[in-house]
Amino acid sequence: MALARYIHPNAPDPVKDKYIPTDDAIFKSPYGPFPAISQDLNVHDFCFPPDQPLPQDYDLFINAVTDERVTLHQFYNRACSLARAFRHDGPNPLHLTPSPIDDRGHGGEILGLFSRNHIHYSMLAHACFRAELVFGGISPGSTAFELWHVLRKMKVTSIICHESLLPVLREAIKLGPGGESDGLQLVLDEKKIIVFSDDASLDAVLGHPTVESLVKLGKEMSEPTRQRRGGERLCYLFQSSGTSGLPKAMMISHKNAIHSGLQGMVAATQGARFAGITEFPHQIVLGIVPAYHSYGMILWILRVNLTPATNIIMPKWDIELALKSIEKYKISYLPLVPPLVRQLAQSPLTEKYDLSSIVSCGSGAAYLPPDVAYQLAQKLPNKTPIPSGYGLSEAASIASGAVEGLFGLKPSPPGTIGFLLPGMEARVVDPDTLKDVPKGSKGELWARGNVVCMGYFHDAKATAELFAEPGWLRTGDLVMRDKEDRIHYLDRLKEMIKVKGLQVAATEVEDTLLHHPENLVVDACVAGIDNGKGDGSLLPRAWVVLSKEGKRQSETVVFAKLNEFVGERLSKHKQLTGGIEVVDSVSQLPEIKLWW
CATH class of the missing domain: 3.40.50.12780 (ANL, N-terminal domain)
Structure with missing residues (x-):
């Protein structure tokens, strides 16, 4: 090349x-x-210039567990097929709407991608690029509560969910529309849930169409010649904690x-x-x-x-x-x-x-x-x-x-x-x-x-x-x-804690502790402490001021309840593996130096 x-x-x-x-x-x-x-280049056309033939074929992705393979040419053809099914101005079997080009308006199709690494994950993204469909990548380690927050923050209207994560998605949907405390509304259309199945023979799982069924459908669709748009237009959203605070949706x-x-x-x-x-x-x-x-x-x-x-x-x-x-x-x-x-x-x-x-x-x-x-x-x-x-x-x-x-x-x-x-x-x-x-x-x-x-x-x-x-x-x-x-x-400067390369927002964990249903604490401070392994990774630790109810119960019971509540609502890397300590006031804690 x-x-x-x-x-x-x-x-x-x-x-x-x-x-x-x-x-x-x-x-x-x-x-x-x-x-x-x-100036108006689309990501897919940058990677696969329309005026250039594909190079000689080779294995592009290999599953390390099963040895299943996808070649470069297979990847391209599958992405093109799926993109035809995703186009809002094509046959549109999913009834998708146009995606937003920025965040100055309201509404528009945002497709969530909720899956672990997979040999077809990249193909999903390229199909979205080609179809001008904005997507949002979501951590597969999310709890139902975290997923619920991210779906609302990203304003996800449709979602591709790996079959192993469907139970988490169902629990997230059960949490309801939201909006009472943070103004964020769940706008996901359950008719637009697509299942990412490892079984390529399945056209549906629990009544939802599979990715493979849409790839097959797209192969039969014609594709008119069109100029794909890109440039300054919104391409995808990242799940980010930003430089501080609770998880946000970052625009790329x-x-x-x-x-x-x-x-x-x-x-x-x-x-x-x-x-x-x-x-x-x-x-x-x-x-x-x-x-x-x-x-x-x-x-x-x-x-x-x-x-x-x-x-x-x-x-x-x-x-x-x-x-x-x-x-x-x-x-x-x-x-x-x-x-x-x-x-x-x-x-x-x-x-x-x-x-x-x-x-x-x-x-x-x-x-x-x-x-x-x-x-x-x-x-x-x-x-x-x-x-x-x-x-x-x-x-x-x-x-x-x-x-x-x-x-x-x-x-x-x-x-x-x-x-x-x-x-x-x-x-x-x-x-x-x-x-x-x-x-x-x-x-x-x-x-x-x-x-x-x-x-x-x-x-x-x-x-x-x-x-x-x-x-x-x-x-x-x-x-x-x-x-x-x-x-x-x-x-x-920022209050992020890095745990095994993943971000933990201290304020997110603190907010979770303060919202325990029994009101066990009245103040909390979360920071990272050295994990002792010499790799720069930290362990989240909490310093809490107990409420009257918290003081009435033993510290052992309170710690167990707080850990259980954090474990239910937050991902594993956000849990308090560095322990919990009771203090009289978090304002009296010494400054804690944090690595990335």
Whole structure:
């Protein structure tokens, strides 16, 4: 595949040109700008240009458990078929309405995607892109209460639900329309529930049509020639906790999505040019990062057909299955999160399997401690410390380490964020005065670029808090910019707790504790404590002030009731695995430092 597609005509030469650090408050990526794209480009047409034939076929997705396979050509044909069934202006068997183009109006079709990783998940997303149907990715670990909240926050009108998660969906619907306390209404039409079944022979499950039935139906439909729209139009919603507070629905435009996929391609192309490589090698990739997350979205959805890759998809983490898959499929690239890096680094199981096929490994979604990065490196063929990327759901990728010598850049050892990725600009700002700070000083990282999201869906207040100035995203993370323009992570302003790479909003857990039906507590503070494993992951812990009713009962009983209530309403990673402690006042607690 031609590398020139991913290079701006004025991009710097990775060998001849040297990046010169600047003392300007606004600093830019050493990679240069993005290549120009059409203003109205649709994500699907970016990945599968209509005027270009498909490359030679290959296995695109493989189920690590069953060895079931989907080739690139099968993927494309299935996505086209399903898109015909999804078009609101076609035969429209589901009676879908047009999707909104932003959040300035009301109504419009929003399709929820509620599933674990699956070899057909990416196909669902591309069918939506092609049909101009906005979708919202939802965590498959959601409890019924969390799902109910997200369905209302995203204003989901239709949903694709994996058959294993139907009981959770039914319980969520039973919670009713809502709106009494938070103004959010459930608008899901139960006639528009589509089941994602592992049995391809089924056309219906519990009276609901299956994805396969719609793919079959779409194959028989004609498709008129049309210009698909994209650009600044709303493309999909992410389930995000934002920089603080309860879960929100984050808006990603086609322009945002395309540049999130393109960004890694620009960096990879410049790296290839630096190494004297003229074509991208075919990679075999371990597929454990969840597709509903921005990290997984880039890997499994936004880069399809941009570079040749076979993705070995795991529905859930199993270290031995991962190691068996590395050996069986000769996996060459491991995209991981810090807890998995630690587990692979420390597990004796790694000695049982052949890891010689691994060319590279990366970590994202959370802070990767340097010692863990070095530990796993010693078990891999090239012994290179595991690099860690930096981004947010609101801007999927902002910075990462670069190959030493590329544009004359210095190394980015573990513990640093690295250099700005293609197309990005940044500032380091005093969070109190909102004034730029000099190099070497601590401040909040602000970022600007085409990957930065549109804002939060129907939440103008949260959007205003996210953007301090037009276009400038406040990350909520405290960093230091060194003399080379490398970024060093220091601390965080926001109250998010990272548990195994997943976000936990302290306020969400606190709110749950305060709403126990027996009113056991009158105040609560939740923060993350070190899990003791050295992987940067935290354990949520609560400090509570008991009510009269709480004091009347024993602490053991109160703790049991609170844990049970949190467990019923919130996902496993949000539960109080760090314990509960009774205090007289949360205002007297010492400051608690939190990692990502």
